[in-house]
Amino acid sequence: MGVSIRFLGGTGTVTGSKYLIEHGGQRLLVDCGLFQGYKQLRLRNREPLPVAPDQIGAVLFTHAHIDHSGYFPLLAREGFTGRAWCTPATRDLLHVMLPDSGHLQEEEAEYANRKGFGKHQPALPLYTVEDARRCLKRLHTARLHERFEPLPGWSASFSGAGHILGAASVLLEVGGRRLLFSGDLGRPDDALMLPPEPPPAADVVLCESTYGNRLHPKEDLLAELGAALSRAAARGGTVVVPVFAVGRAQAVLLAIARLKARGELPRALPVYLDSPMAVATTELYERHLGQHRLDAAQCREMERTAQMVTSVDESKAIAQRHGPKVILSASGMATGGRVLHHLTHHLGDHRAMVVLAGYQAPGTRGAQLAAGQASLRIFGQQWPVRAEVVQLTAGSAHADAEQLMAWLRGLPKAPRRTFVTHGDMDAADALRLRIENELGWPALVPEHGSTWLA
Structure with a gap:
């Protein structure tokens, strides 16, 4: 039985990252982010997922930014009862960030109701502070390079991604396949964070492309x-x-x-x-x-x-x-x-x-x-x-196009397939072209909601 990847976010946009992995009747979600930006994207936050939350066995977080974690309180409220795995620093950040996100949801709904400018009467928060606090009980941690079993027969490990405190790339081994999720990659010259670690070998790679069509300026x-x-x-x-x-x-x-x-x-x-x-x-x-x-x-x-x-x-x-x-x-x-x-x-x-x-x-x-x-x-x-x-043109916490390519070149061998994710369409497609032309690897930008065999 094959391993499939369903792209429920982070495709054609830098927000809402969610990747549903299925094998042998079990399901796991890598990242659980909120959509931000355009209203048509934000409306997706209120649409039900194509799979019931109680049918998802585990969640793996690459890092704590809300576009990778902010949907989790809603997932848990709607029925998710499994474990959610992350690094210790990401756990500490989620204890701060998710209740704060719930507070903002409540505050904006209350303000809209008080001022009467909301389009829905009454305006309701996506989730509450209490929803966020309850979901934190689902968090479990693993240190970098420590192998753990998120589901029976599935193996996973984290490696350093730079970017922000606790950020990691995820290597998932299931059904004879090695799937590598870059998460958001930091810069090798970041003033605050350590550089991303070289990637491990993988059959399938999902690489972010936030700056896939740009180089960081020389400006200090x-x-x-x-x-x-x-x-x-x-x-x-x-x-x-x-x-x-x-x-x-x-x-x-x-x-x-x-x-x-x-x-x-x-x-x-x-x-x-x-x-x-x-x-x-x-x-x-x-x-x-x-x-x-x-x-x-x-x-x-x-x-x-x-x-x-x-x-x-x-x-x-x-x-x-x-x-x-x-x-x-x-x-x-x-x-x-x-x-x-x-x-x-x-x-x-x-x-x-x-x-x-x-x-x-x-x-x-x-x-x-x-x-x-x-x-x-x-x-x-x-x-x-x-x-x-x-x-500001300097100081981004994301790897630029050349740094993303350098990270990909660090793979010990060519993957069978590369998916370019978490980028606006022009950035994602520019990186796809570079991967195909310079590395000679098959690469594609998946569409939202599409499913692919790994």
Whole structure:
């Protein structure tokens, strides 16, 4: 009996990663992510999966980002009772991120009901904080390179992927096949994370393609960020930095700490990390020394760079403080979270600046800002954009096209088939072409919902 892969997300888009593996009447899900961005993608989050959750025996997480993990509370609420496997650092992050995601779902539904701008009456959250907390009981951990059995007769192991704390590639062995899921791959030159490990041999490879058609610029993150922050500070403006609470927030904090230490930013420039999830995540780096490039002293330096803001009252108080300041707040694509409130306060101020610090998926507010849109719809109304918008080109946590190819070239032998996933269509197809032309391997970009034999 063959092994099949059904692509339930992460195809033609960088969000919603879900890969259903079936063999011998058993089913396993690699990643369990939320769709983000365009409304037609987000609507998929409310559609039932083509297989009942109670028919899925296990889940394997490559890492904790919500586009890879954020559907899990709903899966568990709808009947999943198996084990979910991840690395220890990913488990710690999920304990922070999934309840926070549930809180955002509740908060946005409550706000829509209170203001009356929701299209559904009443607006309901996709899942709640309590749903998220309950699903955490399903988590089990395995260290890198430790073999474990997610289902009877199935073997799996994790290897380091860089990218963010705890991120891993997954090797799944079942039915005589070796399936390798890259997860999101980091950069070999990342300032914060270790480089991805060389991939193990596999019959089938699923490779991400977020930057499959691009190369990272030579620009230095410190130079690029320092110039932007100095310019805004000189005119007395507030800088709002939408950040991913895991990875991007810490990388920007580290860069600001180094800029201040070098005298390229005023030491007195106030910096706020306004995201309970990002605050909790920053503290985890010291717990997982050896999983990244920082030592304990550097972790503490990163934490001291900003005033950590957790309460709503503290968050509101930031808006009342005059003079130049830097506010780092989630979410990184401005799809939700406290950063939306900061944007409503500062988008209309010509002295202010919005720094986009990472990839902005099409359909998100961050992508609209990057495209130079004159106004932004937040909380049911349009807000004019008069602030300077800066899209950083340096410092991405994703491998670029050349680095993805280098990782693939590290495979001990050519796989039978390569699937190019987790990329917008132009990026995914560009990487597919390179794989076919430069490596001579059969490669394809699967369609959403399609099923292939491994």
